[in-house]
Amino acid sequence: xxxxxxxxxxxxxxxxxxxxxxxxxxxxxxxxxxxxxxxxxxxxxxxxxxxxxxxxxxxxxxxxxxxxxxxxxxxxxxxxxxxxxxxxxxxxxxxxxxxxxxxxxxxxxxxxxxxxxxxxxxxxxxxxxxxxxxxxxxxxxxxxxxxxxxxxxxxxxxxxxxxxxxxxxxxxxxxxxxxxxxxxxxxxxxxxxxxxxxxxxxxxxxxxxxxxxxxxxxxxxxxxxxxxxxxxxxxxxxxxxxxxxxxxxxxxxxxxxxxxxxxxxxxxxxxxxxxxxxxxxxxxxxxxxxxxxxxxxxxxxxxxxxxxxxxxxxxxxxxxxxxxxxxxxxxxxxxxxxxxxxxxxxxxxxxxxxxxxxxxxxxxxxxxxxxxxxxxxxxxxxxxxxxxxxxxxxxxxxxxxxxxxxxxxxxxxxxxxxxxxxxxxxxxxxxxxxxxxxxxxxxxxxxxxxxxxxxxxxxxxxxxxxxxxxxxxxxxxxxxxxxxxxxxxxxxxxxxxxxxxxxxxxxxxxxxxxxxxxxxxxxxxxxxxxxxxxxxxxxxxxxxxxxxxxxxxxxxxxxxxxxxxxxxxxxxxxxxxxxxxxxxxxxxxxxxxxxxxxxxxxxx
Amino acid sequence: xxxxxxxxxxxxxxxxxxxxxxxxxxxxxxxxxxxxxxxxxxxxxxxxxxxxxxxxxxxxxxxxxxxxxxxxxxxxxxxxxxxxxxxxxxxxxxxxxxxxxxxxxxxxxxxxxxxxxxxxxxxxxxxxxxxxxxxxxxxxxxxxxxxx
Amino acid sequence: xxxxxxxxxxxxxxxxxxxxxxxxxxxxxxxxxxxxxxxxxxxxxxxxxxxxxxxxxxxxxxxxxxxxxxxxxxxxxxxxxxxxxxxxxxx
Numbered sequence: 085x086x087x088x089x090x091x092x093x094x095x096x097x098x099x100x101x102x103x104x105x106x107x108x109x110x111x112x113x114x115x116x117x118x119x120x121x122x123x124x125x126x127x128x129x130x131x132x133x134x135x136x137x138x139x140x141x142x143x144x145x146x147x148x149x150x151x152x153x154x155x156x157x158x159x160x161x162x163x164x165x166x167x168x169x170x171x172x173x174x175x176x177x178x179x180x181x182x183x184x185x186x187x188x189x190x191x192x193x194x195x196x197x198x199x200x201x202x203x204x205x206x207x208x209x210x211x212x213x214x215x216x217x218x219x220x221x222x223x224x225x226x227x228x229x230x231x232x233x234x235x236x237x238x239x240x241x242x243x244x245x246x247x248x249x250x251x252x253x254x255x256x257x258x259x260x261x262x263x264x265x266x267x268x269x270x271x272x273x274x275x276x277x278x279x280x281x282x283x284x285x286x287x288x289x290x291x292x293x294x295x296x297x298x299x300x301x302x303x304x305x306x307x308x309x310x311x312x313x314x315x316x317x318x319x320x321x322x323x324x325x326x327x328x329x330x331x332x333x334x335x336x337x338x339x340x341x342x343x344x345x346x347x348x349x350x351x352x353x354x355x356x357x358x359x360x361x362x363x364x365x366x367x368x369x370x371x372x373x374x375x376x377x378x379x380x381x382x383x384x385x386x387x388x389x390x391x392x393x394x395x396x397x398x399x400x401x402x403x404x405x406x407x408x409x410x411x412x413x414x415x416x417x418x419x420x421x422x423x424x425x426x427x428x429x430x431x432x433x434x435x436x437x438x439x440x441x442x443x444x445x446x447x448x449x450x451x452x453x454x455x456x457x458x459x460x461x462x463x464x465x466x467x468x469x470x471x472x473x474x475x476x477x478x479x480x481x482x483x484x485x486x487x488x489x490x491x492x493x494x495x496x497x498x499x500x501x502x503x504x505x506x507x508x509x510x511x512x513x514x515x516x517x518x519x520x521x522x523x524x525x526x527x528x529x530x531x532x533x534x535x536x537x538x539x540x541x542x543x544x545x546x547x548x549x550x551x552x553x554x555x556x557x558x559x560x561x562x563x564x565x566x567x568x569x570x571x572x573x574x575x576x577x578x579x580x581x582x583x584x585x586x587x588x589x590x591x592x593x594x595x596x597x598x599x600x601x602x603x604x605x606x607x608x609x610x611x612x613x614x615x616x617x618x619x620x621x622x623x624x625x626x627x628x629x630x631x632x633x634x635x636x637x638x639x640x641x642x643x644x645x646x647x648x649x650x651x652x653x654x655x656x657x658x659x660x661x662x663x664x665x666x667x668x669x670x671x672x673x674x675x676x677x678x679x680x681x682x683x684x685x686x687x688x
Numbered sequence: 689x690x691x692x693x694x695x696x697x698x699x700x701x702x703x704x705x706x707x708x709x710x711x712x713x714x715x716x717x718x719x720x721x722x723x724x725x726x727x728x729x730x731x732x733x734x735x736x737x738x739x740x741x742x743x744x745x746x747x748x749x750x751x752x753x754x755x756x757x758x759x760x761x762x763x764x765x766x767x768x769x770x771x772x773x774x775x776x777x778x779x780x781x782x783x784x785x786x787x788x789x790x791x792x793x794x795x796x797x798x799x800x801x802x803x804x805x806x807x808x809x810x811x812x813x814x815x816x817x818x819x820x821x822x823x824x825x826x827x828x829x830x831x832x833x834x835x836x
Numbered sequence: 837x838x839x840x841x842x843x844x845x846x847x848x849x850x851x852x853x854x855x856x857x858x859x860x861x862x863x864x865x866x867x868x869x870x871x872x873x874x875x876x877x878x879x880x881x882x883x884x885x886x887x888x889x890x891x892x893x894x895x896x897x898x899x900x901x902x903x904x905x906x907x908x909x910x911x912x913x914x915x916x917x918x919x920x921x922x923x924x925x926x927x
Contacts, residue, residue, distance in 0.1 A: 159845055168872075
């Protein structure tokens with residue numbers, strides 16, 4: 085028989101099988117695990133090899149008949165395929181099983197919480213790595229032992245476990261226990277139980293999760309302490325402290341605000357609003373303020389507002405409201421502090437009343453002064469006027485007598501009265517009236533000083549004093565004095581009044597010059613503390629004795645009433661003007677040497 | 689001012705009135721001088737009211753007015769006079785002890801013709817009144833029309 | 837002419853095919869499972885062809901049958917090399 089062209093294919097088949105076999109053989113030398121798979125694959129390949137060999141023989145035309153072998157191997161091939169797939173299938177299944185078991189163990193052992201299982205007697209049958217680490221034991225030390233041996237509250241735990249196992253109590257909520265570590269320390273844990281059942285539904289054990297809550301407990305303790313501290317702090321503060329939510333309901337209050345609103349404890353206020361305590365208009369006002377703060381995000385600081393306390397008294401509070409923000413910046417409410425300022429307000433009110441009373445009394449006084457001094461002048465006109473009339477009448481009588489030749493003795497009697505007594509008396513009357521007039525005039529000027537408006541402006545003292553000296557040029561020349569003015573700093577004041585001040589002082593200086601030496605008047609500035617300028621008018625006049633130095637500022641006081649003119653008002657007016665300017669005047673003087681008058685005025 | 693013109697002096701103080709009258713007369717004023725004791729009498733006279741003396745029509749009047757008078761004060765009298773369209777023609781000389789600048793300005797604002805402060809010094813006083821007299825002799829005063 | 841042994845082969849092959857098809861998901865986990873299943877499908881095809889060639893188109897189907905053998909074997913060899921080849925330990 086000729087070789088069939090398909091023989092080439094069979095040869096290919098043969099070679100492929102051969103190479104596969106070689107690969108498998110090599111693999112079997114190194115690989116360790118694949119026993120079954122290798123075997124069955126090898127078997128398949130070998131069978132195929134034989135089969136393909138038979139085919140080659142058959143189709144190559146060689147007379148050798150391998151029918152039986154061919155049939156046998158042919159039938160075996162699918163079976164081998166089956167075995168191979170089965171072997172692989174099995175190994176895959178086993179692999180999956182192993183993997184899933186491994187995963188389960190990993191899950192169990194490496195769980196972030198402790199796991200253990202108990203049998204019907206409460207003994208530990210299984211415990212995971214986490215729990216072992218938590219307690220510090222090895223599994224041999226824990227397995228088989230009753231679970232309550234590891235718990236501080238041993239008796240409680242034992243009773244609870246046995247009750248659960250017997251079905252007396254169901255597994256309920258999680259509960260806390262303290263467990264004893266191997267090294268003797270204790271650990272606070274949270275335990276949760278589940279029952280293990282068999283197929284019939286009987287309880288065969290308990291599986292528990294153990295959570296280390298010592299950190300949590302610590303945090304709780306710290307939190308409780310902080311809360312306590314905060315609470316103590318806000319409760320001890322005398323001011324009202326509160327926190328409100330976006331609906332203006334109280335979320336937090338201290339004792340002070342509870343008391344002021346008539347509640348027994350701060351908790352009574354929680355969840356309520358101002359509308360539950362205050363009359364409508366007040367509550368609306370507070371609500372509007374709170375809403376504005378929370379919506380605009382701007383704080384309201386130190387707002388003075390009225391309130392009514394629990395007893396119905398009217399009170400004043402200074403309130404500060406600040407928006408409360410979470411970390412993300414969202415406004416969730418506001419924090420408020422309110423201080424009772426009723427007393428302060430009352431004091432303010434009283435003070436205002438006092439000031440008003442003072443102002444009105446002052447006005448009253450000034451008007452009395454004015455009216456008095458004014459009304460007193462009218463009679464003076466008459467006194468003087470009729471004194472003059474009298475003297476005219478005297479003149480008439482005198483001339484009448486001179487005309488008629490009267491008897492000598494009558495002339496003498498009448499003459500005495502006419503020429504001496506009556507004129508003398510009239511002289512006194514007239515002088516006294518003049519004196520009264522000047523006194524009253526002075527009083528009037530003084531009272532008007534208090535009422536005249538002040539025009540405060542920066543003043544160039546050089547100009548002022550130049551004006552003063554110019555207007556007194558004549559008197560200065562008459563007195564034969566020299567006036568020297570240094571450079572002077574500017575000050576704040578009313579130009580005309582300050583002019584008056586220096587005019588009066590200069591007047592005095594000229595009036596009380598020493599006859600024995602030429603008068604020297606020196607005007608200069610002195611160093612003073614911040615905010616004030618001090619000017620000095622120094623003269624070499626007669627000086628002022630120490631006992632007079634205070635009195636010269638008194639109204640109507642004159643140093644030498646007989647020798648010098650004047651009403652004694654000059655320095656009083658100066659003092660009054662300076663007081664209105666927040667300034668001062670004082671004197672240093674030595675009799676026989678001279679005087680120094682110091683004037684202090686506010687600087688610019 | 690012609691010789692028939694009447695000088696009205698509104699002055700509550702008798703003494704003042706006497707002094708003024710005598711001084712005027714010594715100064716050569718020979719017009720009739722009429723005293724009005726207070727503000728009320730002055731207004732009654734001018735507005736033709738009340739029981740006292742009343743003015744007559746077609747006469748020339750001049751008023752010397754003191755401020756400090758009982759019942760109605762001089763400033764109010766001045767105000768009322770100047771508000772009346774006829775009476776405001778009467779020249780008013782304020783002659784008073786008050787020398788308060790505010791009052792002076794107020795009176796000028798209301799329309800007084802002259803404001804004189806009564807000096808207390810007798811010499812000055814008589815001098816001032818004499819000058820008023822001289823002034824009166826040269827001033828022209830309108831006639832005030834009919835009684836209403 | 838249909839040989840009984842060829843039919844037997846086919847029937848056995850069908851059984852294996854059924855098994856494979858039912859556990860296809862599991863078998864996908866095999867390394868290079870595509871190759872070995874392909875090898876089987878081709879082998880199965882050859883068994884089918886062996887039976888069919890007895891009915892019609894003897895020459896062509898015979899050729900195809902042998903081609904299938906060859907391809908199947910080559911695929912098998914490839915798979916063996918891939919799975920059991922040098923330095924591959926775990927499956």
